[in-house]
Amino acid sequence: MRRKLILENGETFTGKAIGAAIEQTGEVVFNTSMTGYQEILTDPSYKGQIVTMTYPLIGNYGVNRDDFESIYPNVNGVIVKEAAEGPSHFRKEKTLDEWLKQTNIPGLCGIDTRKLTKIIRTFGTLKGRLCDIEQDTLKVVEELKKTELPRDQVASVSTKSQFWHPGTNNNRVVLIDYGAKKGIVKDLLSRGFEVIVVPYDTPAESILSLSPDGVMLSNGPGNPEDISHVLPHIKQVAETVPTFGICLGHQLLALAFGAETEKMTFGHRGANHPVKHLDSGRVSITSQNHSYTVSEHSLEGTPLQVTHRNVNDGSVEGLRHNTLPFFSVQYHPEASPGPEDSKQLFDHFHTMVEQKRGIIHA
Numbered sequence: 172m173r174r175k176l177i178l179e180n181g182e183t184f185t186g187k188a189i190g191a192a193i194e195q196t197g198e199v200v201f202n203t204s205m206t207g208y209q210e211i212l213t214d215p216s217y218k219g220q221i222v223t224m225t226y227p228l229i230g231n232y233g234v235n236r237d238d239f240e241s242i243y244p245n246v247n248g249v250i251v252k253e254a255a256e257g258p259s260h261f262r263k264e265k266t267l268d269e270w271l272k273q274t275n276i277p278g279l280c281g282i283d284t285r286k287l288t289k290i291i292r293t294f295g296t297l298k299g300r301l302c303d304i305e306q307d308t309l310k311v312v313e314e315l316k317k318t319e320l321p322r323d324q325v326a327s328v329s330t331k332s333q334f335w336h337p338g339t340n341n342n343r344v345v346l347i348d349y350g351a352k353k354g355i356v357k358d359l360l361s362r363g364f365e366v367i368v369v370p371y372d373t374p375a376e377s378i379l380s381l382s383p384d385g386v387m388l389s390n391g392p393g394n395p396e397d398i399s400h401v402l403p404h405i406k407q408v409a410e411t412v413p414t415f416g417i418c419l420g421h422q423l424l425a426l427a428f429g430a431e432t433e434k435m436t437f438g439h440r441g442a443n444h445p446v447k448h449l450d451s452g453r454v455s456i457t458s459q460n461h462s463y464t465v466s467e468h469s470l471e472g473t474p475l476q477v478t479h480r481n482v483n484d485g486s487v488e489g490l491r492h493n494t495l496p497f498f499s500v501q502y503h504p505e506a507s508p509g510p511e512d513s514k515q516l517f518d519h520f521h522t523m524v525e526q527k528r529g530i531i532h533a
């Protein structure tokens with residue numbers, strides 16, 4: 172079966188349909204990772220987006236039962252150059268095509284993904300629709316132009332009620348779930364933390380009444396300004412207990428303490444983004460997935476300091492507070508399948524929590 176992608180600027184790409192036989196609309200973004208497609212397609216931060224993988228062969232090790240970042244996939248579509256039909260791996264359970272059909276996600280393969288990526292790099296992320304080749308392009312373009320991107324993405328992926336993962340060392344973390352990846356929970360548990368996961372809009376008093384030793388703000392989809400009603404709660408929590416924010420969590424901490432965020436042209440999505448730690452000069456290779464960034468100019472006059480910067484474009488990649496024990500990064504130390512250069516940020520958080528509890532001294 173043939174299928175096409177129609178972009179809001181009128182460009183079309185025709186190829187072969189994979190996955191579910193449904194029409195879907197979303198913001199078209201690209202990811203440059205060579206592996207990790209299963210984690211990417213189930214990362215809740217991609218909620219509603221159509222993801223183009225720039226690596227030309229995707230699906231070659233199939234889909235397994237272990238590498239999901241959330242129980243349900245969150246993307247609205249996937250675009251690849253070639254989807255492996257005969258994957259080989261000892262953990263493989265299904266092919267990418269079978270899994271996409273089962274989870275009701277449409278895909279497109281056999282198109283020139285380099286051309287599509289160049290368009291996104293030039294014009295910025297664009298709205299697009301995956302549909303049957305018979306669809307009237309002009310009509311779809313008009314509809315796409317009028318389509319508003321949804322603004323309730325965090326509410327749709329956050330847990331509806333709190334739940335608990337027992338730990339081994341008596342340090343309790345409340346993880347505020349804006350669309351948390353399983354990797355964050357895994358990294359906290361592997362350091363012995365007890366983890367209580369709470370809905371994104373849990374009031375500060377309820378969070379503090381759980382007597383946390385630390386609070387973690389997760390990654391999540393959409394524009395951080397869409398959930399500005401949670402900012403006073405984040406501020407109160409971060410003023411009270413050691414706090415660590417990742418990606419959307421980083422952007423929300425910045426907003427809560429007076430900075431601003433802005434949308435980048437095409438964002439950062441991939442597994443080899445170099446980030447410099449300004450104090451040590453050390454560069455880490457990081458996994459990234461974001462459209463928004465903290466505006467450098469807006470930090471003046473706030474109590475926040477830039478700790479990390481992207482080596483490619485100089486954008487803000489990490490922040491800390493002048494006096495309070497909190498810090499945040501725009502990238503993903505919990506990334507799976509890696510890189511693992513930034514795992515020590517979880518150790519840093521662990522140390523911060525134990526210092527605050529008086530278990531260790533600064």
Ligand SMILES: NC(=O)CC[C@H](N)C(=O)O
Pocket residue numbers: 216389390391392393394395417418419420460461462463464
């Ligand atoms: N991975 C994330 O948490 C992404 C944060 C935010 N939705 C952005 O696109 O910038």
